[in-house]
Amino acid sequence: MAHKPGAKAASDRGDDTALVWFRNDLRLADHRPLTEALQEARHVLCVFVLDRKAGGAWALGGASLWWLHHSLAALAEAIGKAGGTLILREGDAAKIIPALASEAGAASVHCGRSHEPVLRELDRRVEKALAQHDIAFRSHRVSTLFELDTIRTQTGKVYGVYTPFARTCRGLPDPEPPLPPVKQLHAPDGKFASDRLEDWHLLPTRPDWAGGLRDAWNPGEAGAHARMQRFLADHLDDYGDSRNIPGNEDGTSMLSPHLRWGELSPVQVWHAAREANGQGRARKGSTGRSGFDTFQGEILWHEFAAYLLHHNPAMPDEPLRPAYNRLRWRHDPRGLQAWQRGQTGVPIVDAGMRQLWHIGWMHNRVRMITASLLTKHLLVSWQEGEAWFWDTLVDGDLATNSASWQWVAGTGTDSQPFFRIFNPVTQGRKFDPDGAYVRRWVPELQRLGDRWLHEPWEAPEAELERAGIRLGDHYPRPVISLTEGRDRALAAFRNEVRAAS
Ligand SMILES: Cc1cc2nc3c(=O)[nH]c(=O)nc-3n(C[C@H](O)[C@H](O)[C@H](O)COP(=O)(O)OP(=O)(O)OC[C@H]3O[C@@H](n4cnc5c(N)ncnc54)[C@H](O)[C@@H]3O)c2cc1C
Structure with missing residues (x-):
């Protein structure tokens, strides 16, 4: 086989170098790519490639980039302590990884296997390019x-x-x-160019909205x-x-x-x-x-x-049940924005959306309630909600996010049926009976009694006054009547999905 200029032939390398390509596996313990690379070679080159464009609509969101910065800093430090170096590069991994492996004289590249369609396609491209250099590609379950x-x-x-x-x-x-944590690493000889993490500007600056994230996470x-x-x-x-x-x-x-x-x-x-x-x-x-x-x-x-x-590689974009392609979701920018900002006037929903904005995470029960209000009462498509979560969650995960949105929206293979619609008032009373959650994230309702906390629009004027709340002023009136929203969703389901099935 012909080799690219500059690449060392496998026979020249003595198989003493392997490249480990980190992706969604930013750890040293239970890391099979690293462990196997070390069994195979004396020198290991550790690399992370940032490709901001990969994934198209599912390129990393703002909260994810914040997390990634800190996680990479921690990984680089751990690798450094073990005696190695983490090389950072930005661009198309299908070009960078083969070039770097070849430059280092690596006999193999190891990485974690992914179930994400974009990474699977990338693996195919990388493997093909490596084969031209006679370098083995090994992916491992991580x-x-x-x-x-x-x-x-x-x-x-x-x-x-x-x-x-x-x-x-x-x-x-x-x-x-x-597998036990890797404690000792030897980088190959030579100097390999690396970006500086700071130069990637993954952290928000203007404005710096990450204060809540810093307090909540490590x-x-x-x-x-x-x-x-x-x-x-x-x-x-x-x-x-x-x-x-x-x-x-x-x-x-x-x-x-x-x-x-x-x-x-x-x-x-x-x-x-x-x-x-x-x-x-x-x-x-x-x-x-x-x-x-x-x-x-x-x-x-x-x-x-x-x-x-x-x-189902199309799961992030298309309903798993094709019948739902017939559902005419509403275009409702005002409702969507109220939902995103935690200003729907439905307390448990607003509490969840503000928790999400503040710390990049939301409790699972409340994720279900907020997603249900968007897709059922507001009849806004699950993909709109999925995209917002993707951008704002620190745990934004292509598989879990899309599967969960489809579950709530009723469009998944194993979801709750569309006609089962969460009532946010009943849910609030059941799961936040003392109002601790709503009062924490919606402080303007702090003084409202438990009886009305989850449906302030039903509270007598005197109660609201005593709590210092004027609806429509201090706290919004509901963006949708829960009964009307529910009836509209059920009608859409009956007429557009079930009738045509
Ligand atoms: C609309 C919607 C969107 C979601 N998007 C995401 C997402 O992008 N990323 C994500 O990790 N989770 C997502 N979830 C699932 C779930 O809400 C979170 O995993 C959970 O809230 C994380 O909190 P925890 O780590 O304290 O969970 P715990 O209750 O402590 O559970 C432990 C682990 O189990 C897994 N897990 C828990 N609940 C679920 C679930 N319902 N589905 C799948 N895995 C679960 C998570 O990995 C979690 O860390 C979503 C749920 C909904 C309803």
Whole structure:
């Protein structure tokens, strides 16, 4: 085979250099690409490539870029401590990775396997380009518990429904224990050009809207482990009940951004939870399941979303149920903007949207309620909501975000039916009964009594006055009548989706 000028032939290299290409797996522990590269070669070159254009509409959003900056800084420091260097490059990875591997005289390139369509296509291009240099391309499972292609129904079909998928996963042998952290690295000789992280300008400056993010998060592998250990030691047992109470800040793990960026692998979380469960009280919640069992179920939802995207690459853009292409979603810029800004006049929805804006994360229960108000009461398309979440979430994950939006909108293969519409008032009363969540994020309602907190538009004038609220002035009147919005959504579903099916 002919070699590109400047590239060393495999025989000249003595196979002592490998390149590790980091993507959504910003960690040193349980990192198979790195571990295998080290088994294969004495020198390892670590690289991260930023391509702001890759992904088109799904190029990284603002909150993700903030997280990425800090996570890369943490990774570079950890790699430095181990004796290596993280090379940063910007541009098309299909050109950069082969060129760099060739320059370093690498015999192989290792990276984490992805279920995201853009990365899968990129892998094909990189592999092809590497082959021209006679360099091997190896991808490894880094972000799922199991190999997604191996999970099939008894008749060999792809699962479309979570429950049997999860049952099958639970019946499999546990994923193998996580690999130990890599402690020592030797970079290859030579100086490899690298960008400076600061020069990428991933952090917002004008304006700097990231103050709430800085207070809430500690991106990077060490922060991820600290959060996981705290949650598992103190809160796992209660998870079955506490996970639905948005006012309880310890009710869920808040591990989602760490998992999204691969600072932790699902395998690590799976095993750590099992171990913590052995030490805990294994108390059953009101659902009859232990906190551990319920938590495992959520990790399997994460797995299921990856599985769905792997088998349905169009999921972020198109309904999994084609009949929903007939639904005429409304163009409602005013309603959409009120929703985005947390100014709908529906307290639990506004609390969620403001929490999202402030810390780049929203409680799962409230994600469902806010998504339901947008897609059902306002009849605005799920893709509009999906795009807003993508831009504002620090855990914005192509698979989970699109699967979840389709679940709420009723357009997914395994979703709640379209006609099941969350009532935000009932939901608020049930899951935020003392109003702790709404009062925290919608302070203008702080003095309103529990009775009216979730539907201030029904409160007697005297109650509002006593709480210092004038509707339409201090706090908006509802952007939509909940009854009318619900009836309109049901009619659209009946006439445009079901009638034509
Ligand atoms: C409309 C909508 C959009 C969403 N977008 C995203 C997204 O972009 N990224 C994302 O990570 N999650 C998303 N979710 C799922 C879920 O809301 C978050 O994973 C969860 O709130 C994260 O908080 P936690 O880490 O405290 O979760 P925990 O309750 O502690 O759960 C542990 C882990 O399990 C996984 N998990 C939990 N709930 C779900 C779920 N319903 N579906 C899939 N995985 C789950 C997450 O990885 C989570 O970190 C979305 C949900 C909805 C309804």
